[in-house]
Amino acid sequence: MAEDAPEETSVAAAEGIREAVSSKSETAGTILDTLDAFALSFGDFRVSVFDILIVVTVIFGVLALAWFISKLAKRGVRRITRLDDTQQLLVEKIVTIVVWAAAFFLGIDLLGIDLTALAVFSGAFGLAIGFGLQKTFGNLIAGIILLMDKSIKPGDVIAVADMAGNETFGQIRKIGVRAVSVTTRDQREYLIPNENLMINQVENWSYSSKNVRMQVAVGVSYEADMDLAEKLMLEAASQCDRVLKAPPPTVWMSEYGDNSVNFVIHCWIDDPEEGVGNVRSAVLKKLWWLFKENGVEIPFPQRDIHLRSSDQLDRIFAQFADQKSNASSVAKE
Known part of the structure; x- marks a missing residue:
């Protein structure tokens, strides 16, 4: 039976x-x-x-x-x-x-x-999904929306911030069900929930174009030939392989500093995923040798010291003078 x-x-x-x-x-x-x-x-x-x-x-x-x-x-x-x-x-x-x-x-x-046998548990099961899995489903839908409108896609370079608030940039490697994998130049991998990228402001360096303008700060002496210095800066930027010819590099004088006249070299690259700091380093290295060859001085901090006169200071200088004269007398003997 x-x-x-x-x-x-x-x-x-x-x-x-x-x-x-x-x-x-x-x-x-x-x-x-x-x-x-x-x-x-x-x-x-x-x-x-x-x-x-x-x-x-x-x-x-x-x-x-x-x-x-x-x-x-x-x-x-x-x-x-x-x-x-x-x-x-x-x-x-x-x-x-x-x-x-x-x-x-x-x-x-x-x-x-028989699914009807689970009807008794349907209410509790639905409640568990609503509270326990709402973030999972939210991230899943957010990931699909990001792919549909193409605002974030694999290969894009975006700015990310670490736990200390320091901002850096990284390349999107993968858009998963729950999170987006972003790898920085130092091989740190950030897993950012899809919802965060959809509802928060995102700095995407390659959304509509991969061209990125970068700045290289340079200071020269007040005694230097400014026209020659600008010419050498443009030459150093143009000689870097990754710097684009169009738009061409430009040089702006930014300010009169305490010890130098400060300039900013603006140059463009189209491969930010390969790094930005290495391009800046290459420009500065080439500019160093160009300045050396053409006698353009790279200044260092200088300070003028003014000593206020006093009786005690005068006595100290007098003692130094006496010691110097005594030493010269001994040397003659």
Whole structure:
């Protein structure tokens, strides 16, 4: 009687498999009946060793199938040359979500689980999703929106700040389900939640163009030839390989400093992901040798000291003078 009542078995698929195997092989059927005999019953709910084996097998099989189909789908999307990198990533995420959702319902169907039996827990389950997974779903939707409007995409260079508030820049390596992976020049990897990039202000160096203007501060002596100094600054910037010829470098005089006349060299690059500090260093190194060859002085801090006269100071100077005269007299003797 128990075998005819499907509601007394926890997994309907297990019952069907056991009957099919028993009809084909009596020995195999006996083994399965033995496994099914070891069971725990809680009222009308019954779970046997055979049920557990079937559940584990189905779960692993469905997961493996979903993973395999997801990989094939991603390869197929990447072969579509009409899509750019951002569109390919967006399609891959949508396909992945569809595949895993289909795998979930396939597993439910194979196990023969009646979803109406979970109606009692639907309220608590929905509440748990609402409070516990709202950030996860929020970041997932935010990531899809970012890919759709192409405001943030893999390969972009954006400004990021560390825990101490120091700002640096990094390149977006990956847009995941939960966060965006940004790698800086010192190989620090920041995982920024998708929601933060969507609702907060983001400085994207390569949103509409990868051209970035950088500044190199230079100071020269007040006695230097300013026209020659500007010419050498432009020459040093133009000789750097990564500095663009168009727009060309420019030099601005910024201020009269305490010890120097200060200039700023403005030059453009189109590969900010390769770094900015190394370009600044290359310009300064070339400018150093050009200044040396042309006699342009790079100043250092100088101070004029004024001593106020006093009787005590005069006595000290008099003692120094006496000691000097005595020393010269001894030397003559």
